[in-house]
Every structure is written in structure tokens, then in C-alpha cells.
Amino acid sequence: GDSVTQMEGPVTLSEEAFLTINCTYTATGYPSLFWYVQYPGEGLQLLLKATKADDKGSNKGFEATYRKETTSFHLEKGSVQVSDSAVYFCALSDPTNAGGTSYGKLTFGQGTILTVHP
């Protein structure tokens, strides 16, 4: 079955440091890949996405590139801020058919807690 593996946290950085959160996946088909962020006390927000190999997703200074050859989708940001402190989830969506209708069932990684200090 499908699976997503994220680097273990927590990750603690100083403001303006470079961030990398590693994510690798296993999938039987051709999945779409996502990064979601969850701020304390809130739901998940879609941060960025990539739907095919070599696509680069980007948003709010975060980037991730869909690497099919290494089955990876690592999240990077050049200069983190205190406001980036949150839990980050890597996820994939492999199209599934149920009842004659297709939709994507998300498989999540375990999440990485990021804390950024001033």
C-alpha cells in the first residue's frame, strides 16, 4: 500500500535559518504530493502541491520538488520566521475509485514539529 515517511522531529531553528524537512513516499500509482501545515489549535492548511514528476510547488517562501527517481518531496525554506512554527505534514493522494466516482484518498506522514526561536 501507499506510505509516506517524514524526517523525525521536533526541529528547532533560529529565525532566518534554512529549513529542510525530508519526505519520501511509496505508491503503486502516480500520486499527487502535498505539504500541509497545522498551526497550534487550528485545522490543516494546504501549503503547496505537485501533481507530476519534476513539478515544483511553492507558497509563502516554501518550496518542494516532486522527484520521481528518488520518490521524494522535501520541503525547503530559505529563511524561517517565528510565525512558521507549526506541524508540517507531507501527504500523497493516489486516485481511488469508489461507487463509480474517482477522488483522492490522502495518505499522511507522521508530521514534523517545527519550532523557530527569535
Add this chain to the structure above:
Amino acid sequence: DTEVTQTPKHLVMGMTNKKSLKCEQHMGHRAMYWYKQKAKKPPELMFVYSYEKLSINESVPSRFSPECPNSSLLNLHLHALQPEDSALYLCASSQDGRIYEQYFGPGTRLTVT
């Protein structure tokens, strides 16, 4: 607008109570989801509705009963819950088609006493 709304934000209920969680989206999405999330864990899928029909039930106990009155609304009826059901309950929606990203609501924090 990519907003999914959920009510209530917080809910405390006893094990003999009956309560309902509500979710609404106005993005024209045709798939809606219920997830359960425990602290410091990823969300776990409970139910999927596609075109207002229940498509997936991830072996959820019958004390949780989903309902999709129309394409914009999703309810989760709760009855005779256990303390271990205390969690954050998240609703999500997605557009049917080749793009499968899901948009999540803020969640309902449920405490069962």
C-alpha cells in the same frame, strides 16, 4: 474562496449524550470527508461522501453516524461516545476530478467525559 467551516469549535459531552458536528463548504466540491485527529498525530480518515453518497466508511464504530443532507453540508452525529473518542474532528472537501487536494476546516475539539 477555499473556506470550510465547522461548528461548534469546542464540544464537551457525556457518554450518554447525543450531539452533532456540522461542516459546510461553498466551493462546489463534490467530495467531503470526516477525519479524527489525536494530539501530535496525522488525521485518520473516517468517512468519505462523494456526490452526496457514502463512498467509504473506514470501519468506524456505529456510535458515529455521518449524514450528507446536500452537496454543501456534512454532519456527524454522535451517540454514546467513549472517553477515547476525545479528539479533534476535521472536515475536508475536494473537487471531483484529477486534482485531489483537500481543503480542511478548523475542526471541532471534542471532549467526552
